[in-house]
Amino acid sequence: MSEIAIKTVDDLKNLDRFYRANFINSMVGSKQASLIGTVGKNSCTNLSLFSSTTHLGSNPPLIALFSRPATKEPKQTLNNIISTGFFTINHVNEGILVRSHSCSFKFLDHESEFDSCALTEEYHDGITAPFVKESFVSMGLEYRRHFPIEENGVIMIIGEVKLVRYNKQYIQSNGELNFERSKSIAVAGNNTYYGLNKIKTLDYIDRSQKKILTKSVQDESNKTSKEISKEV
């Protein structure tokens, strides 16, 4: 227990600016690393690495993205989404990790990340935004609206899923994809990448099954206590 550190908001204020940003960003835990595909008014395609894709609902299927404040430098992704009305979300996988991370490089407006980072454009009916062919799980979305979070100017973008594209062998019987098989990549903070190893799929326990719940809670709790007493 002596290794547990507590930091208050005042401690956080005294940290180096970049260290603090990495620390706070990583504290929310692991997030999916995704490439957002768009196309600009100049017809140049764009890819940008995001880790803020958030499920908002399934009916209609809505997803949110968070973009840095509009006051900071031109936001190609946001501008392209608004002007064309479409974007794609493509899971980063192990085979394209370095290329995906490289999409964060500040390329110029007329330079496509697809060309510069050796990734391949793919198009599907009705979605006027490029998919990443090398990705195993992708969605095509239609832009719904965006608005600023008043506290810090971050832009929340809401999109509706219009098309999904995935490898059939990755889908489980309950409808959930298996991201160990798709080698999808999680990210913490801005820089640290993780592979996923599936532990298990747990069923929802309803009120008629309280005995099962009590037993499984007790089993895990006993196991942990045993492990702790072994260490002592």
Add this chain to the structure above:
Amino acid sequence: MSEIAIKTVDDLKNLDRFYRANFINSMVGSKQASLIGTVGKNSCTNLSLFSSTTHLGSNPPLIALFSRPATKEPKQTLNNIISTGFFTINHVNEGILVRSHSCSFKFLDHESEFDSCALTEEYHDGITAPFVKESFVSMGLEYRRHFPIEENGVIMIIGEVKLVRYNKQYIQSNGELNFERSKSIAVAGNNTYYGLNKIKTLDYIDRSQKKILTKSVQDESNKTSKEISKEV
């Protein structure tokens, strides 16, 4: 390539309701599994499993949570956050996975998930919400505001980080925590849990380093092509 499946929005509409919900929710990829700790007006503590914690900014340190529509059943977590002004976010780890998942069971208002699921309350100065002692990475937050997403009534809750609690040995030199060491758990959809294995921390590449970028992109691309040609 023949294994790639495409589903349009009409295909999605024809899926079984629960299958579709699992599918769409899991498509956004892996998310951090966290227990949200609160206390009710009746002084009973509450824990609820969320996978929607989203980083909104580091200065001030803001985090968003998404709660199901307020019209559906009493939302203890949301009500407790509003009435006390505080909540905690605690990473689920491998040792408490079953107990954390069990917090989704519909306990009654006067039943604490801490007792029912064999987890331990811990308190820190100024935060009137319980931390999960068994968690290795936790935050104490002050409620800022909440509002409904008009498209589907989902409630977005914004909180400000006031205290962080973590094991010192999990922090990397750049400020990011190592979630392989903390055995933090990711979740996809509502039911499938993953462990994280760290692949690498990649540095940001600035404009002066374009040669490095070009080489690393080329190296990965060649490697992948080689692997593909090996398979053929």
